[in-house]
Amino acid sequence: xxxxxxxxxxxxxxxxxxxxxxxxxxxxxxxxxxxxxxxxxxxxxxxxxxxxxxxxxxxxxxxxxxxxxxxxxxxxxxxxxxxxxxxxxxxxxxxxxxxxxxxxxxxxxxxxxxxxxxxxxxxxxxxxxxxxxxxxxxxxxxxxxxxxxxxxxxxxxxxxxxxxxxxxxxxxxxxxxxxxxxxxxxxxxxxxxxxxxxxxxxxxxxxxxxxxxxxxxxxxxxxxxxxxxxxxxxxxxxxxxxxxxxxxxxxxxxxxxxxxxxxxxxxxxxxxxxxxxxxxxxxxxxxxxxxxxxxxxxxxxxxx
Numbered sequence: 001x002x003x004x005x006x007x008x009x010x011x012x013x014x015x016x017x018x019x020x021x022x023x024x025x026x027x028x029x030x031x032x033x034x035x036x037x038x039x040x041x042x043x044x045x046x047x048x049x050x051x052x053x054x055x056x057x058x059x060x061x062x063x064x065x066x067x068x069x070x071x072x073x074x075x076x077x078x079x080x081x082x083x084x085x086x087x088x089x090x091x092x093x094x095x096x097x098x099x100x101x102x103x104x105x106x107x108x109x110x111x112x113x114x115x116x117x118x119x120x121x122x123x124x125x126x127x128x129x130x131x132x133x134x135x136x137x138x139x140x141x142x143x144x145x146x147x148x149x150x151x152x153x154x155x156x157x158x159x160x161x162x163x164x165x166x167x168x169x170x171x172x173x174x175x176x177x178x179x180x181x182x183x184x185x186x187x188x189x190x191x192x193x194x195x196x197x198x199x200x201x202x203x204x205x206x207x208x209x210x211x212x213x214x215x216x217x218x219x220x221x222x223x224x225x226x227x228x229x230x231x232x233x234x235x236x237x238x239x240x241x242x243x244x245x246x247x248x249x250x251x252x253x254x255x256x257x258x259x260x261x262x263x264x265x266x267x268x269x270x271x272x273x274x275x276x277x278x279x280x281x282x283x284x285x286x287x288x289x290x291x292x293x294x295x296x297x298x299x300x301x302x303x304x
Contacts, residue, residue, distance in 0.1 A: 073096050
C-alpha cells in the first residue's frame with residue numbers, strides 16, 4: 001500500500017475562497033524538507049484525480065461565480081470531481097445540495113477532507129461513481145420529500161483526458177440527463193492534441209483533440225439561438241431520449257462569458273484550438289414531442 005503527501009492550496013473565485021488538499025507535485029515533494037504532512041493511503045495506481053488541473057477547473061469555477069443562479073438553490077451533481085474544488089464552490093454559491101462523485105476512492109477520501117476543511121458537510125456528500133459500473137447517483141431526500149427529486153445541474157471538468165473516457169462519459173451523461181430531462185450539464189475541457197506516428201515512424205501532432213471530438217461526434221450540435229425554453233420543454237407529451245444528446249459551446253453566442261480558447265471548427269468539423277486552450281460546453285438531452293403543425297415530431301432542448 002502506497003501513500004501520497006498532500007499540500008493545501010487556496011483558490012479565490014470572486015468573493016469566495018476554496019481551500020483544498022491535493023497531491024504534491026514532484027517538485028513540491030522534492031522541496032519539502034521536513035515537517036509532518038497529512039497523508040491519505042492509496043490502493044490504486046491511477047491517482048490523476050488527486051491533483052487539481054487548473055485550466056478546466058478554474059474556467060468552470062469562474063463561470064459559476066459569474067452566473068451564481070446556475071447553482072443557487074439547486075441540486076448539483078459533480079462527475080469526476082477529484083478533490084472536489086468545483087462542487088465545494090457550488091456549495092459556497094448557495095447550492096441546495098451537492099453530490100461529489102469519482103471512481104477513485106482515494107480521491108473521494110481527499111474530497112471528504114476538503115468538504116470538512118471548507119465547512120460544507122451540511123451541503124456536500126461524496127459517492128463513488130464509476131461510469132458504466134456503478135448505479136447512477138440520485139439526489140438525497142430533502143425534508144418533506146417522499147421520493148428523490150431530480151438533479152438540476154451536472155458539472156464536470158477535464159473528464160476527457162483519455163480515449164477510454166469518451167464512450168463511458170457519453171453513456172453516463174445520457175442516462176443521467178434522461179433521468180432528469182430538465183437538467184443540463186456544464187462540461188469544461190482543456191484541449192490536448194494527440195501525438196501519432198506517420199509512416200516514417202515520426203511523431204505527428206494532430207490538429208484536433210481526438211478524445212473531445214469522439215465525445216462530441218456522439219452528440220448533436222445545436223446553436224444556442226435555437227434552444228427552446230424550459231417552459232416549452234415542459235410539454236406533457238415530451239419524452240426524453242438518452243440517444244439524443246445535444247450540446248452547444250458556451251461563450252460563442254453569450255458575449256458575457258469570457259473563456260479562452262473558443263477556436264473555429266475546421267472543414268471536417270474538428271475543434272481547432274491550441275494546446276492548453278479551455279472550452280466550455282452545455283449538454284442537454286433532447287425531447288421528442290408531437291407538433292400540431294405539419295411536422296409530426298421535432299427535437300427540442302431541455303434545460304436552462
